Amino acid sequence: MRWLAAVFLLGMSALASPASAAEPAWVWNLPADVPPPVVPDDNAMSEARFQLGRRLFYDVRLSGGGNLSCASCHLQHLAFTDGKVLGIGTTGEATARNPQGLANVAWAPTLTWANPALVTLERQMEVPLFGEHPVEMGINDANRPEILERIKADPLYQAGFADAYPGEPLGFATIIKAIASFQRAITSFNSRYDQYLRGEAELSAAEERGLTLFFGEKAECFHCHGSFNFNDQIRHVRSRVVDLPFHNTGQFNVDGKGAYPLGNEGLFEHTGKQADHGAFRAPSLRNVEVTGPYMHDGGVASLEQVLDNYAAGGRVTQSGPDAGDGRLNPHKSDLIAAIDLTPAERADIIAFLKTLTDRELLTNPRFADPFAR
Secondary structure, three states: OEEEEEOOOOOOOOOOOOOOOOOOOOOOOOOOOOOOOOOOHHHOOOHHHHHHHHHHHOOHHHOOOOOOOHHHHOEHHHOOEOOOOOOEOOOOOEOOOOOOOOOOHHHOOOEOOOEOOOOOHHHHHHHHHHOEOOEOOOOOOOOHHHHHHHHHOOHHHHHHHHHHOOOOOOOHHHHHHHHHHHHHOOOOOOOHHHHHHOOOOOOOHHHHHHHHHHOOOOOOOHHHHOOOOOOOOOOOOOOOEEEEEOEOOOOOOOOOOOOOOOOOOEOHHHHOOHHHOOEEOOOOOOOHHHOOOEOOOOOEOOHHHHHHHHHHOOOEEOOOOOOEEHHHOOOOOOOOOOOOOOHHHHHHHHHHHHHHOOHHHHHOHHHOOOOOO
């Protein structure tokens, strides 16, 4: 199903307003062909908010058990994923889905794998912080005062919130705003492919062939991954109408009638429409070399296996409770069909995908843990 949302950007500008008149305006430093993202009017970008959010993002005191931070599931050296099949919350409970990367999340018009109602980072942040099924950060009515006191008691936070959000009380609303500001600033536009586009690097013959296949009608990867962020949901300050597609890519067919595993049924969970069964948002392929395991369930271990599944027209699960032939899923997108790729062509596509890794992002101290020694 394709969702359409009209986006009216009243009050938005290419440069977000600073948090205070004394602070310089935020500069995005983006490639010429990438418009700035949409930023909420009540949470304009600033360096003070970025730095405050960075500290909160890495602070385990923000979890119910005092043992987990946002960064626990979003590791910088893995492009802000965690390398696990599923995320693990503060109580040890596993999440239902594979943690997504945060690079360029500022341009995402919907958040998480398949929830069209989560349209801002501020709103999405409520899910890991306060969610009960599953428990992630584990903040609840019983421990909220204690957790908030941990933050309020820290002199660095007292000064940081006063600087970043003058006149606003230090509470979960401003905590969420600050973390969202940090996440919006995690940009990734310096991969070798980006350098190639700027004339600063060359691609190998195999990478060039992979590029041609990726953007060509044989492999057809570009249909779901053709934007500047290598996905197909994008919103920016020049957007007027934003298309919100979700795709069933034939990953499961549990009952032979198109069912996905219970509790992991994609867009169907929000619409109740059978046509939306198993429909998920196409993730960005930027930094895909380091963001495995793959798919919404983390059930595909390698890029080679991802490409094999797509070339076959879907995933086949041979045994267990989720056994079934995803290739025959009746709700599968028309974009997913068997592709006749030679082993050499598959290797070329993977070679190209690896040019999307932004090594600067993975090591940039600006995004690193401020608590690290």
